[in-house]
Amino acid sequence: MGDAVWVLxxxxxxxxxxxxxxAVDLAAQASMDALADGGVTIHDMDILAAGTLFQQSGMGQRxxxxxxxxxxxVYNVTNACATGATAIRTVHLAIKAGEAEMGLAVGVxxxxxxxxxxxxxxxxxxxxEPSGRHGxxxxxxxxxxxxTMPGVFAQAGMEYAYENAGVGFEQFARVAYKNHLHSTLNPxxxxxxxxxxxxxxxxxxxxxxxxxxxxxxxxxxxxxAVLVSEERxxxxxxxxxxxxxxxxxxxxxxxxxxxxxxxxxxxxxxTRNAATQAxxxxxxxxxxxxxxxxxxxxxxxxxxxxxxxxLCERGGAGDFIDSGGPxxxxxxxxxxxxxxxxxxxxxxxxxxxxxxxxxTHLRGEAGDRQVEGAKVGLxxxxxxxxxxxxxxxxxxx
Amino acid sequence: MSDEENEAPAEVPTHLPIVDYLVxxxxxxxxxxxxxxxxxxxxxxRNACARCGQGEFASVRVDNAATLRSFSxxxxxxxxxxxxxxxxxxxxxxxxxxxxxxxxxDDPMKAALGMxxxxxxxxxxxxxxxxxxxxxxxxxx
Numbered sequence: 001m002g003d004a005v006w007v008l009x010x011x012x013x014x015x016x017x018x019x020x021x022x023a024v025d026l027a028a029q030a031s032m033d034a035l036a037d038g039g040v041t042i043h044d045m046d047i048l049a050a051g052t053l054f055q056q057s058g059m060g061q062r063x064x065x066x067x068x069x070x071x072x073x074v075y076n077v078t079n080a081c082a083t084g085a086t087a088i089r090t091v092h093l094a095i096k097a098g099e100a101e102m103g104l105a106v107g108v109x110x111x112x113x114x115x116x117x118x119x120x121x122x123x124x125x126x127x128x129e130p131s132g133r134h135g136x137x138x139x140x141x142x143x144x145x146x147x148t149m150p151g152v153f154a155q156a157g158m159e160y161a162y163e164n165a166g167v168g169f170e171q172f173a174r175v176a177y178k179n180h181l182h183s184t185l186n187p188x189x190x191x192x193x194x195x196x197x198x199x200x201x202x203x204x205x206x207x208x209x210x211x212x213x214x215x216x217x218x219x220x221x222x223x224x225a226v227l228v229s230e231e232r233x234x235x236x237x238x239x240x241x242x243x244x245x246x247x248x249x250x251x252x253x254x255x256x257x258x259x260x261x262x263x264x265x266x267x268x269x270x271t272r273n274a275a276t277q278a279x280x281x282x283x284x285x286x287x288x289x290x291x292x293x294x295x296x297x298x299x300x301x302x303x304x305x306x307x308x309x310x311l312c313e314r315g316g317a318g319d320f321i322d323s324g325g326p327x328x329x330x331x332x333x334x335x336x337x338x339x340x341x342x343x344x345x346x347x348x349x350x351x352x353x354x355x356x357x358x359x360t361h362l363r364g365e366a367g368d369r370q371v372e373g374a375k376v377g378l379x380x381x382x383x384x385x386x387x388x389x390x391x392x393x394x395x396x397x
Numbered sequence: 398m399s400d401e402e403n404e405a406p407a408e409v410p411t412h413l414p415i416v417d418y419l420v421x422x423x424x425x426x427x428x429x430x431x432x433x434x435x436x437x438x439x440x441x442x443r444n445a446c447a448r449c450g451q452g453e454f455a456s457v458r459v460d461n462a463a464t465l466r467s468f469s470x471x472x473x474x475x476x477x478x479x480x481x482x483x484x485x486x487x488x489x490x491x492x493x494x495x496x497x498x499x500x501x502x503d504d505p506m507k508a509a510l511g512m513x514x515x516x517x518x519x520x521x522x523x524x525x526x527x528x529x530x531x532x533x534x535x536x537x538x
Contacts (some may be wrong), residue, residue: 001492044476048481116473119475119478126524126525126526128413128528128530133441134417135416135417135418136414136416136417136440137413137530138415138522140415141475141478142471142474142478142479142482142523143415143497143498143532144476144498144533145485145496146469146484148471148473148475149468150473151471151484155467155469155484161510162466162467172518191490204473205470205472205481205483206471206472206473207470207471207472208471208506255449257448259435259437259438259492259493260466260488260494262439262440262441263486263494263496264467264486342410349499390438
């Protein structure tokens with residue numbers, strides 16, 4: 001186990017809206033805090049990976065100009081909603097390869113009020129002309145199904161409901177109820193308000209079964225993590241070593257071919273594959289997890305990932321939520337941060353922020369929302385297209 | 398320039414399919430590019446089959462009969478798109494997944510998982526030349 005990679009320091013900004021700052025400011029804030037948390041500086045870093053989906057290119061270099069231009073290699077990464085996890089994975093790979101002892105991974109996004117993602121209005125073309133890979137003569141969103149995110153993920157959930165008993169509107173709503181409730185304890189969450197089941201089910205329908213309160217907001221924020229090789233960590237003071245968190249598995253997968261994949265992005269198979277690899281690499285099973293931060297971009301998504309990550313019996317996600325399993329006092333607390341639904345989802349930051357959350361619990365530093373005695377946790381993100389990142393973290397022995 | 402001016406004006410079609418994998422006429426249906434190796438189907442062109450890697454495809458007809466495997470009743474969409482509508486993932490009887498709308502329901506919440514459907518076509522707009530765009534959807538069978 002001498003070649004493990006560890007999280008030395010980590011931080012995130014509160015997610016929300018920062019009209020007076022730009023994305024570089026947010027990335028710099030999270031980075032400086034993560035470096036300070038690890039007791040190191042940018043001058044100790046051998047590599048920097050910066051993840052963002054919507055910002056101007058060169059985020060890593062622009063960040064360096066704020067916090068230190070040391071000439072180290074910079075990897076600017078983008079991988080849909082798995083962008084942040086990909087930044088961590090990039091640094092992890094470099095350390096594993098022996099090319100770096102220490103590196104900084106940062107994820108950032110400034111979305112403001114972007115509103116509904118995806119889905120196109122009709123084009124301005126006045127004469128029909130076939131174009132694109134399907135020879136479409138007009139925008140097909142709304143005619144040949146939906147391209148919007150709430151709708152695509154609604155369909156992912158409804159397919160699960162078709163195949164499995166005990167899953168419907170109420171189970172999806174309960175996921176959102178839980179995450180809003182959890183967020184009341186997290187000072188870093190974009191929203192911190194509890195809602196009743198009636199309020200959630202009665203809020204405006206976006207794409208049934210997803211109502212407004214079952215959808216993540218857009219927002220701004222950044223998160224960062226300093227990763228270090230085990231060898232280098234062992235040269236550090238005891239109190240630093242005690243706070244370090246071990247990365248027992250770092251996995252990235254893409255979606256293998258499935259029959260329906262060309263019309264509905266498959267968020268299941270690649271998550272199952274990543275989970276299988278991660279559990280095998282870490283030598284733990286889902287029953288060993290003390291907490292999970294998973295990709296609840298919509299309530300319908302969280303429910304199906306209970307099954308994909310093996311947190312429940314196959315087909316049993318409805319029972320799992322109904323029996324309280326993923327609540328903070330349940331069998332496997334899921335999204336005690338409030339999740340994307342209430343903590344927020346500044347896309348590039350999300351995959352680093354969930355590692356921050358799990359690491360903070362494993363260190364016993366999560367304050368009011370602390371999962372007592374947490375020793376092992378899992379962070380999962382998925383980006384459509386698709387990319388899935390899973391990190392399993394373990395408390396220092 | 399002059400070549401363009403000398404060209405005979407193109408005949409304006411009375412209607413066009415919304416996508417090139419919709420075949421109109423007396424018997425509207427979808428077509429797919431099917432891998433000759435493993436029978437995976439694609440509505441667009443592929444350089445090699447994403448499933449098995451072979452590079453040969455044959456055009457095949459897709460069954461019009463289908464089952465509703467998943468849907469969402471969309472209430473919020475980009476400007477200009479009429480809501481609510483029923484976005485659907487259907488599985489045709491010959492095993493092909495298709496994304497489209499369920500049409501013809503007086504109440505969108507009458508969409509039901511597992512309901513039997515059949516392909517139908519309808520006009521969804523007209524351009525400045527008077528050409529009608531013909532879309533496809535799935536109606537209760």
